[in-house]
Amino acid sequence: MMKAHQKWQLKNLFQQIWVRVTLFSLLGVVTALCGLWFDHYVPKDWADVVGADAVDTILNILASSLLAVTTFSLSTMIGAFGSASTSATPRATQLLIKDQTTQNVLSSFVGAFVFSIVGIITIQAGVYGFRGKIVIFAVTLAVVAFVVFTLLRWINHLMTFGRLVETTQRVEDVVALALTQQAEKPCYGAQCLEPNWQPPAQAKPVYSPKNGYVQYIDVHALSLLCTEPGQAIYCVVQPGHFVTTATVIAYSLGFEEDFSQRIDDAFALDVDRSFEQDPRFGLCTLSEIASRALSPAVNDPGTAIEVISRGTRLLANFVVQREQEIETREAAAKEGTQTTASALQGVYIGQATDEEMFDDFFTPIARDGASLIEVMLVLLNALEQLALVSPQHYAPLVRQHVDWVMQRAEEQMQLPYDKERLSKKVRAIHAVLMGV
Numbered sequence: 001m002m003k004a005h006q007k008w009q010l011k012n013l014f015q016q017i018w019v020r021v022t023l024f025s026l027l028g029v030v031t032a033l034c035g036l037w038f039d040h041y042v043p044k045d046w047a048d049v050v051g052a053d054a055v056d057t058i059l060n061i062l063a064s065s066l067l068a069v070t071t072f073s074l075s076t077m078i079g080a081f082g083s084a085s086t087s088a089t090p091r092a093t094q095l096l097i098k099d100q101t102t103q104n105v106l107s108s109f110v111g112a113f114v115f116s117i118v119g120i121i122t123i124q125a126g127v128y129g130f131r132g133k134i135v136i137f138a139v140t141l142a143v144v145a146f147v148v149f150t151l152l153r154w155i156n157h158l159m160t161f162g163r164l165v166e167t168t169q170r171v172e173d174v175v176a177l178a179l180t181q182q183a184e185k186p187c188y189g190a191q192c193l194e195p196n197w198q199p200p201a202q203a204k205p206v207y208s209p210k211n212g213y214v215q216y217i218d219v220h221a222l223s224l225l226c227t228e229p230g231q232a233i234y235c236v237v238q239p240g241h242f243v244t245t246a247t248v249i250a251y252s253l254g255f256e257e258d259f260s261q262r263i264d265d266a267f268a269l270d271v272d273r274s275f276e277q278d279p280r281f282g283l284c285t286l287s288e289i290a291s292r293a294l295s296p297a298v299n300d301p302g303t304a305i306e307v308i309s310r311g312t313r314l315l316a317n318f319v320v321q322r323e324q325e326i327e328t329r330e331a332a333a334k335e336g337t338q339t340t341a342s343a344l345q346g347v348y349i350g351q352a353t354d355e356e357m358f359d360d361f362f363t364p365i366a367r368d369g370a371s372l373i374e375v376m377l378v379l380l381n382a383l384e385q386l387a388l389v390s391p392q393h394y395a396p397l398v399r400q401h402v403d404w405v406m407q408r409a410e411e412q413m414q415l416p417y418d419k420e421r422l423s424k425k426v427r428a429i430h431a432v433l434m435g436v
């Protein structure tokens with residue numbers, strides 16, 4: 001069975017640009033040699049019809065043009081990465097690096113360049129007869145059409161690639177996906193571990209195999225280890241947690257053999273956090289974008305306001321999805337049916353709490369925007385709307401964060417008029433919370 005970190009590394013491998021470029025380059029070589037395999041299908045009487053001698057000129061033009069286009073595209077891509085790091089946050093750059101459109105376009109250019117080079121070499125070496133040249137001529141026309149289409153697609157993609165709004169949208173999309181997975185499969189599909197859980201006396205600790213961030217946990221692989229009644233694995237870390245070799249990542253209970261190594265194999269660790277199973281990382285990234293916009297060097301409160309709207313939308317959609325999933329599971333339990341999201345037996349793990357997600361997103365923005373009345377009013381309005389969306393889950397947190405916003409504003413705002421406006425809004429929110 002493939003280990004979790006091996007699965008994770010393999011998945012990340014296919015998301016790297018050099019893998020796709022290599023595959024397209026190999027495809028270019030194979031395509032350039034297709035004349036050797038299909039020349040016998042070309043009728044002899046086509047010699048007077050098709051001007052196959054033009055293929056040399058076309059391939060030379062294609063090779064020289066694609067070399068320049070590829071170099072330009074690479075410099076543009078690097079510039080977009082730098083722009084995203086500067087205007088948004090360096091944490092968002094990994095989303096641009098994995099952009100499939102960019103990888104496909106660059107791979108197509110390199111593959112077509114390799115095709116043209118191999119085609120020139122084989123023709124000049126006399127590998128092809130006249131019928132082979134006709135095959136290469138037809139393939140070259142198809143490659144030219146493909147390159148033109150790809151170039152037009154690339155031009156359209158560059159209109160937004162690396163821009164602040166587009167980068168922020170990417171972060172929102174990946175956070176939405178992680179939150180949806182958490183709503184549909186609470187606790188990563190395992191049994192939920194209570195926040196104040198204490199390990200049984202008989203439980204054996206399992207330590208992290210190395211230092212780094214937990215990026216991925218293969219809960220299904222852990223469940224396969226729990227084959228006997230009374231066997232359980234309690235994961236006390238979650239994706240996004242930083243661990244060292246002295247950190248207990250799990251406890252095992254009821255195992256006669258030492259399964260520590262096999263439990264370790266279910267955890268993928270690396271030097272950076274990942275968005276996939278870690279919605280808190282995405283919310284932190286969004287708040288970083290807002291904090292950078294609120295810095296004196298940038299002074300862009302409009303971006304911070306936009307980020308607040310995005311984060312509010314994410315948290316509102318998440319709690320609605322979660323409540324719908326809870327209702328679905330409760331209805332299925334009453335009917336005696338099993339839902340597709342039934343928790344795996346024998347594995348226990350916690351998950352990001354609402355309190356943690358509120359702190360990750362709202363606290364940095366409230367700190368850095370405390371002196372700006374327009375930002376604070378939008379932030380308070382966002383908190384109020386979340387309390388109305390889900391009074392049961394969000395109202396206590398909103399009440400707490402509203403008071404903190406007011407305390408920060410009183411420390412940093414200078415105009416009494418602004419403080420009074422904010423205080424009036426806070427009193428109105430508390431009045432609303434009293435009625436929910």
